[in-house]
Amino acid sequence: MRIGIIGTGRVGTSLSKGWSAAGHEIQVAGRSTTPSVPEVADWAEVIVLAVPYSALHTVVSQIDPAAGKTVIDCTNPIQMGPDGMGLAVGHVTSGAEELQHSLPDAHVVKSLNQVGAEVMADTGGFAHSPVQFLAGDDPSVKQTVTRLLLDLGFDPQDAGGLAKARLLEPFALVWINQAIAQKKGRDWAFGAMPRIGT
Template identity: 60%
Template sequence: MKIAIIGAGDVGRALGTNWAKAGHEIRYGTRTQEASDEMTPREAADWGAVVVLALPWAAAKDVSADLGTLAGKPVIDCMNPIARGPDGMGLALGHTSSGAEQVQAWLPEAHVIKTLNQVGAEVMADTSGFALRPLQLMAGNDDGAKSVIAGLLDDLGFEPLDAGDLVKARLLEPFALVWINQALMRGKGRNWAFGAMPRAGQ
């Protein structure tokens, strides 16, 4: 499958490397095209059958405005709308909205799926070595798009779990802060992930 990743930072490159190992074609949308697999963000978005937004939240609105309509395309939003306030790291949106719902408003003709925001780039690049397949929750309004994305999550080595419609991104984005807090603030480090443990025999 042709996967366009908008952003070539740690997360974008980790996802692209792992998907490429699974046989997918990868192109990156960047502002400066310095490698053979890089295009402008608009060119990459036009090329891809699936588009992945792997950007700093502060850049998301302006970059999204340059991508075209992305009509009918599955769009993975793996960003977290992180903001810093007097109490430290938090979310810029929450309770009555989410970053993913804002992305859907910017790209109303796309099928936005919230996922790949709940773990760090190290695990995105390599899901091996865990007792269970790392869990990756997803939320979105289009069942067909979610089916496509579930397959791509499986290709990365994650266990996909459908959380419901896009409003459930209001749960997934705070959930991501649990991982961030443990990884960065509580000393657990970055090489761990959430898992879903079934009871024996269930």
């Protein structure tokens, strides 16, 4: 599959390595790269947005996904408030839903926002495959994203329609809070563990 990653940082680099190893064709674009953001977005079958939330508007204005193209939204709408790190949107909408409004012809799926980039780079060595929820409105698009998550070694879990990004974006803050404030570090992941024998 042709995967175009927008963002050359920690998440973009981790996903690029993992999907390359799984045999996918990858192009990555940043602010001043060749190929450029519009070129990579045009080339890709699946576009992955791995930029700061504050850059999303600029990036979206540069891409014109053909009708039905899949867009995976890895961003977290994080901002600092009086009580520390929080979300810029939530409860009645989400970053992913706002993105879908900006790209009405695309199929936005929220995923790969819930653990650190180190886990995305290497899902090996855990007692259970790290869970990765995905939220999106089109079942066949979610099947594609599910396969891409499996290729990275995740345990994909369907969270429902795109509005469930309202759950997945604050969920990311649970990981961040544990990693930083609770000093757990970055080398851990969530697992979804059914009880054996049920």
